Amino acid sequence: MKRTAVAAVVALLAALNARAAAHGEYQEFVRKSSGRPVDCALCHAHSNGPEGTAAGQIGSLSAEELSRLGRARAAFEPGANVDSPILNDFGDLILQRVGKKRVLELRSAPDRLPDELGVASDLDADGVPDAREYLEGTHPLIASDGDPWSLFVHNVRRHVFQLVMITAATLITLFGLGNLLHGFAVRLRAKESAGKGAGT
Amino acid sequence: MKLGEIAGGTATFVRERFPVEKLNAESMLTKKVVPVHRMSWAYYLGGLALFFFLVQIVTGLMLLFYYQPTVSDAHASVEYITQHVSGGALVRNLHAWSSSAMILSIIVHVLTTFAMKAFAKPRELTWVTGVALAMLVFGFGFTGYLLPWNQIAVNATKVGLQSIEAVGQYLPGEMATWPTYVRETIQGEAAVGQATLSRFYALHVIVLPFLVAGLLGLHLFQVQIHGMSRGVDSERVGSQKFFPFFVIKDLSVWGVAFLVLFVLGLCLPFESFFAYPLMEPFDPLGSTPEGIKPEWYFFFVYYPLELLPYWAVMLGMTAAVVGLFVAPWILRGASRRTLRAIAIAAAVYLVVITVFGQPIYEALKGVNP
Numbered sequence: 199m200k201r202t203a204v205a206a207v208v209a210l211l212a213a214l215n216a217r218a219a220a221h222g223e224y225q226e227f228v229r230k231s232s233g234r235p236v237d238c239a240l241c242h243a244h245s246n247g248p249e250g251t252a253a254g255q256i257g258s259l260s261a262e263e264l265s266r267l268g269r270a271r272a273a274f275e276p277g278a279n280v281d282s283p284i285l286n287d288f289g290d291l292i293l294q295r296v297g298k299k300r301v302l303e304l305r306s307a308p309d310r311l312p313d314e315l316g317v318a319s320d321l322d323a324d325g326v327p328d329a330r331e332y333l334e335g336t337h338p339l340i341a342s343d344g345d346p347w348s349l350f351v352h353n354v355r356r357h358v359f360q361l362v363m364i365t366a367a368t369l370i371t372l373f374g375l376g377n378l379l380h381g382f383a384v385r386l387r388a389k390e391s392a393g394k395g396a397g398t
Numbered sequence: 399m400k401l402g403e404i405a406g407g408t409a410t411f412v413r414e415r416f417p418v419e420k421l422n423a424e425s426m427l428t429k430k431v432v433p434v435h436r437m438s439w440a441y442y443l444g445g446l447a448l449f450f451f452l453v454q455i456v457t458g459l460m461l462l463f464y465y466q467p468t469v470s471d472a473h474a475s476v477e478y479i480t481q482h483v484s485g486g487a488l489v490r491n492l493h494a495w496s497s498s499a500m501i502l503s504i505i506v507h508v509l510t511t512f513a514m515k516a517f518a519k520p521r522e523l524t525w526v527t528g529v530a531l532a533m534l535v536f537g538f539g540f541t542g543y544l545l546p547w548n549q550i551a552v553n554a555t556k557v558g559l560q561s562i563e564a565v566g567q568y569l570p571g572e573m574a575t576w577p578t579y580v581r582e583t584i585q586g587e588a589a590v591g592q593a594t595l596s597r598f599y600a601l602h603v604i605v606l607p608f609l610v611a612g613l614l615g616l617h618l619f620q621v622q623i624h625g626m627s628r629g630v631d632s633e634r635v636g637s638q639k640f641f642p643f644f645v646i647k648d649l650s651v652w653g654v655a656f657l658v659l660f661v662l663g664l665c666l667p668f669e670s671f672f673a674y675p676l677m678e679p680f681d682p683l684g685s686t687p688e689g690i691k692p693e694w695y696f697f698f699v700y701y702p703l704e705l706l707p708y709w710a711v712m713l714g715m716t717a718a719v720v721g722l723f724v725a726p727w728i729l730r731g732a733s734r735r736t737l738r739a740i741a742i743a744a745a746v747y748l749v750v751i752t753v754f755g756q757p758i759y760e761a762l763k764g765v766n767p
Contacts, residue, residue: 235688237675245678337674342480342487342667353665361661368657372650379646386639 221301227308232335240337241289248284259283274299287321288328288338295319325352414520417623426622432644434636437629440510443503444528444621445648449655450500451610454538457493458603465545467599469592472547473679487667494668496659501539501695504532505748512725513741514629515734521627522726524620527613529722534610539693541602544595550676553690555598556590561703568709589682631734698748701755705762 221241228236238247243254251257259267263283270282270290276297280290292301296314304311312329319328321338326348328338337343354361420426432441464483466475479486508528511517517525544555559581566577586593628635638644669677675687692700702711721728729737751758 234673235675236673237678237687239675239678245675245681246684335673336670340674340677342669343674343677344670346666346670349670350666354661357664360664364657364660368653371653375646375650375653379643382642382646 221305223305224308224311228332228335231309231333234335236335239286240332241285241292243284243286243289254284256284271298273297276300286339291315291319291321291328324349325356415523415620415624420623427641428639430622430625430640431637432626432640433628433630434638435630435632435634437510437514440507440514440629441626441644442648442651443507443510446651446655447500447503447507448614449652450496450503450659451614453492453496453656453659454500455607457489457496460489461493462603467545467595469547469595469680472545472595476546476548488663491666491668492659492663495662495666497539497542498668498694499655499659501535504535505695508532508722509741509745513734513738514627515729515732515737516627516629517726518627518730519726521620521624524617524624525726526723527617527620531610531613531617533719534606534613536695538602538606538610539695541598541606543693544590544598545602546677547595547680548677549680549687550672550690552590552680553686554692555594557690558692558696559585559590561708564708565712568712694752697752697755701751701759704759 225236225238225240228234228240237245239245242248244250244252246252246255248256256267266281266283270280270285270293273280273293274297276295278294278297280293282290282293285293292311292315295316296304296311300314304314312333315329315332317327317329320326321328322341324341324344326334326336326344331338331344334345336345342349432438461479464475464479464486466472476490479490481487483489511525511528540555540558544551562584563577563581566574569576584594584597586597625640673687673689676689678687691697699711699715702714
């Protein structure tokens with residue numbers, strides 16, 4: 199009973215605070231700095247943000263998830279183990295690295311968030327650090343989303359063995375076809391000279 | 399003209415396009431020669447388009463094993479293919495890259511064939527089937543774009559279907575309602591939904607492949623029976639045997655194309671050129687995200703539609719399509735020099751509007767489309 203009451207209060211507070219929790223300043227900054235359209239899915243579990251009743255939004259949370267949400271919102275200092283049901287892994291990472299207090303402070307200077315995140319984290323392992331993905335408006339959790347050239351270079355390094363093998367296979371095939379062509383040309387010339395010889 | 403004369407003329411036309419004396423392997427294969435000159439590289443473009451089409455078939459069949467053509471599961475099944483199926487991301491990426499490569503090689507093939515006056519008698523049917531194949535390939539692009547059922551797919555399809563209906567305002571009387579019927583027939587229901595997805599899926603994987611197979615057969619048959627056109631006015635034109643020399647060189651080009659395609663498929667996600675909100679599942683209740691556009695190969699009609707009156711663009715495009723189909727007859731007397739100038743102008747237009755369409759739009763309108 200007590201747990202349900204606490205959950206209800208947390209849900210009410212969360213609903214009242216939902217718009218502020220979405221932190222549109224970050225989204226606006228990313229859109230302007232990158233020139234790419236972005237939505238709440240950059241940090242949240244749902245692309246329309248935390249408000250609503252769909253999966254990943256506050257209205258759909260169970261008591262256990264509301265409890266996790268409460269703990270995430272209480273993570274004011276960096277270093278806390280955050281697992282918010284309305285944030286994705288990148289949203290959780292931001293809270294873990296900089297803390298809720300700093301997230302609120304940085305709303306007036308969202309360009310400084312990448313410095314505070316550092317370059318070590320790359321959640322989708324696509325070779326582009328999360329902080330850079332934030333600046334470039336690409337998704338830190340989608341490996342196929344990122345600066346095309348950076349992804350290409352990273353994937354070439356990652357698949358170097360396969361690329362060497364396929365290049366070798368192609369070159370060998372081309373070598374074989376070239377030799378075949380040469381063989382046919384020699385045969386044709388021999389045939390032509392034999393024809394000329396017979397004619398004379 | 400009397401009926402007998404028309405029938406006689408038709409019979410002569412058919413006889414010349416399907417010469418019985420050449421219907422043997424010797425004429426169509428071993429005795430066939432390919433001209434050698436400075437434009438000889440253009441003879442490989444048709445084969446290149448065929449290669450990419452074959453890649454489309456193979457990768458498309460692989461995708462069919464997992465793809466679910468329902469509005470509730472289509473996006474999830476594509477995500478499943480990309481993230482959980484062994485080699486799924488590679489196959490899907492190869493499918494995406496080879497579709498673009500196929501369309502690019504077809505566009506260049508059409509332009510070079512036009513510039514070389516390869517449509518001249520007796521190759522009119524080769525040309526007409528080639529232009530029809532190009533149209534069908536654009537149909538493949540349009541229908542395939544919807545299948546992942548993401549934001550850009552559904553919203554771009556809506557725009558495309560609306561532009562069909564807009565033709566009605568310029569048609570007289572009862573005909574004004576025809577484009578609406580066409581749109582409703584393609585769409586299958588009041589809005590783009592399950593019926594649309596089912597129809598596009600059927601068109602993409604059954605109807606269009608069968609049509610392409612039939613037309614491609616006729617196209618290749620005509621190419622083999624009449625051979626490659628001379629292509630240039632120069633007196634000094636060499637020749638090489640089609641088999642084995644040209645075939646081996648063609649296979650070598652296919653090998654290089656496969657390598658390039660494989661490297662792209664493995665290392666450069668096609669989706670990285672799109673903003674991630676456009677790749678999210680379509681939300682019928684949500685707002686339309688920014689940046690909805692068709693695929694790059696529709697930019698030549700998309701940006702003019704955004705910048706010019708609808709009727710002007712439609713008139714221009716209709717004239718261009720009809721002109722392409724009847725080119726062998728209306729340009730019968732045109733010199734290769736004139737045709738080359740037209741092809742270069744068309745190529746410049748296509749490159750400029752495709753590469754610089756967005757900056758041009760922004761410069762002229764001052765906003766994003």
